[in-house]
Amino acid sequence: MVSTLLKNKVLVFVALFLSVTSFVFASSGETEHGPVMTLLWMGIILFFAMLGRFIEKAKQPSVLGELLIGVLIGNLGLIGFHFFDPIKSDIYIKFLAEIGVVILLFQVGLESNLSDMKKVGVKAFLVATVGVIAPFVLGTWIVGPWLLPDLSSNAYLFLGAALTATSVGITARVFKDFGKLQTKEAQIVLGAAVIDDVMGLIILAVVSAIVTLGAVSFGVVSWIVAKALLFLVGSILIGKTCAPYISKFFSKINTGVGTKITLAIVFALFYSAVAGLIGLAPIVGAFAAGLILDPVHFKYFKKPQTALDLEKHAELVGAEHREKFQKTADHYTDKHVEELLEPIGHFIIPIFFVFTGINVNLQTLFNPKILSVALGITVIAFVGKYISGFFAGKDINKNIVGFGMVPRGEVGLIFATIGMSLGVLTDELFSVIVIMVILTTLLTPPILAYFLKKEI
Secondary structure, rough: OOHHHHHHHHHHHHHHHHHHHHHHHHHHHOOOOOHHHHHHHHHHHHHHHHHHHHHHHHHOHHHHHHHHHHHHOOOOOOHHHOOHHHHHOOOOHHHHHHHHHHHHHHHHHHHHHHHHHHHHHHHHHHHHHHHHHHHHEEEEHHHHHHOOOOOOOOHHHHHHHHHHHHHHHHHHHHHHOOOOOOOOHHHHHHHHHHHHHHHHHHHHHHHHHHHOOOOHHHHHHHHHHHHHHHHHHHHHHHHHHHHHHHHHHHHHHHHHHHHHHHHHHHHHHHHHHHHOOOOHHHHHHHHHHHHHOOOOOOOOOOOOOOHHHHHHHHOOOOOOHHHHHHHHHHHHHHHHHHHHHHHHHHHHHHHHHHHHOOOOOHHHHHHHHHHHHHHHHHHHHHOOOHHHHHHHHOOOOOOHHHOOOOHHHHHHHHHHHHHOOOOOOOOHHHHHHHHHHHHHHHHHHHHHHHHHHHHO
């Protein structure tokens, strides 16, 4: 009874909220997508992201609620309510969404341990390799020609390329929601996703060159590989060497929390930009920045008050307890940057997931022929990534690794968009890829949550 009353109150509040905002902005005559409207969209997105957290009561990760609430408000136009439609084309919201996923992967990098990732490096490489080759072969030469006959070979190549993508942001958020980022499975998936991004970049470049030039040289492929490897290896080596000196320099200016958090974000943004400039996804750069800063711990800056209190307490207790208190104090000091980033993450990361859901067009599901083909392609999308989990080694939950690699998210859409811009993909095939991206993005979080909960 109480639960029903609460739900009714929430629905009434939402209706009033929408009615008032619609009336105010309709009365103001505000039609441009300028900063004022962006403020409204930000408020609406964060408001609905809070509502999406109701899904946590069903023991599901909050990212799923944010995605679903985004899908809901993004498709209200199907019933004649078009108030939210401008959000899809608001460049400021899109930019904030991109910043959101950069912050998310930076947080994931901070919470990951470089030495632990080295231990699973070979496994991550095998998972990534199988997770790229299997869906590419299945999509290009088997399922594509079977389900969509009479298309060009280049169209099948782009279908295969789109199936190789992995959207690490969605999987990383699920691991983070369940506090499982430190597990071997999470480290393998995150490492494999970075390698997967490099391999996907190579495949996309090769396929695009085949379409535009009719062929691709060994030199072009070699240069793409070299750029990716130079960035990943060079950035970590140079960053680990330079970060302590940079940190020490800025600590002489100010040792406060403000300088500490600003310096951390500067690292994330700088590495994201460099990754984007050489053709990698910016989130790869953000992840690398987090890995670099993880061992630095900003030792020249002020320690958080919690750590200082614990150290003071360690001096007052006996020798048998002093080491335990000191270790706890060190833990708080090491984790301080991550704790400082949490409020920023709570503010901006949901914008990315709600915005991703808003851009899902459910109209593509209304064509029975396209839907049936898309379901077949989606099955292959799941199978092609899932089997990679069997190469994760012994004592590893292969279900978690396999399903962790499944989401295509925005990465798959980027591949499809490039194919459309080159005139390779038909409208029908583009819709098929979009539906595949929708289903892999929305179905993976609850599946992954199921297997993670079994591990608890």
